[in-house]
Amino acid sequence: MTAIAAIDEPAVRSALAEVADPEIPIVSIVDLGMVEGVEVTPDAIRVELLPTFVGCPALDLIRAAVEERLAMFGRPLDVRFGYRVPWTSDRITSAGRELLRTSGFAPPGNGATDLPVLVQLATPVPCPHCGSRRTVLENAFGPTQCRAIHHCTACRQPFESFKPI
């Protein structure tokens, strides 16, 4: 039997790295920078998660998936979403950005958080398929709250991006 050697923060974080985002399952909630705090005490495991959008309908699914994944530790869980720290698209890790790109999603620009939104959207997003910057924003709103829709005039493919927010 492979016993769980230790219940500590790194062990919990690596377990969380296996919890997929329900809307874009190629990336985990760790890749997306949604895990803000992990606290392990003898009595409980506490996890503070940051919603990407306030009204994200996947939050309950994510919480349930986290609880299911951490159940193996056999300790009471306290998994909650908070706004103490705002989630921004800058929190997506470089590994997460690469995974997004290889699966056809343009990752959000870096350091875009404090720019006026019109400036961000006026900057062409590189096409995740062919790399061209000859792209146009078709719709700042997409199939989920965190996604926008673009079109690449070079390879003529539509693609989605993760919104800078």
Added chain:
Amino acid sequence: MTGIATDLLPATRDALSVLLLAMADDEFVIGFSDSEWTGIAPMLEEDVAMSSLAQDELGHAQALYRLLAEIVEDGRDADAIAFDRPPEGYYHARLLDHPRGDWAGTIARRYLYDTADGVRLDALAGSSFAPLRDLVGKIRREERYHRMHASSWLERLALTTGEPRLRLLDALARLSPDGASVLAPLPNELSLVMAGILETGSAELETRWRAEIGPVFERLDLPMPAAIAEPAAARTGHSEAFRRLWTDFTSVRHAEPGATW
């Protein structure tokens, strides 16, 4: 008591509850109203956009109702506050009492609302009440997209001569008497200002709002919203259109008591 607002004076806590109810009901009603475009917007892109905007607003409303439930601690959860009141118990601004109207009507209202709501959110960004400040910090990031959407459509309609501009003018005339209702004074709001929860009172917020939209309306040659005739009635006496909306949005809850969103 274990509440999150127990260190506030009772009068301040009450005023905070009123502010949260006003904000939550505003977001809830405009979100639900705009969701009516899902499936029937003038073009596919706008179908997606309005649905996404509505989803954002309902999410904001839910978070604000949850915060309100934690402050009021009267046994009601966010769903109970959102759905279990009679129509006259809602506290949204009269601007949101209008039906969504045609596309120009929706855009005109969204522009007036998003800009006024933006001024209100800015005045809460440095709030001394941390749970609200944190939530507002997150909401503001999302609202930037809403303002961009409303601004670009307002400009498109205003600068397209003929029917688009005429419909926009018609909508602005219809909404004008209630245009400033989002920023009408709230009961006892001074206690919020004194407690550092709200940066400044409604009169100053309305001045800021008019200073922001004034140059846009002037450039587009559009008439500015009128002053509110009866500020004390800016959030009461709801319309027939709202009662119809209420019947819709409470129907699931009534059909299935205890249903949650």
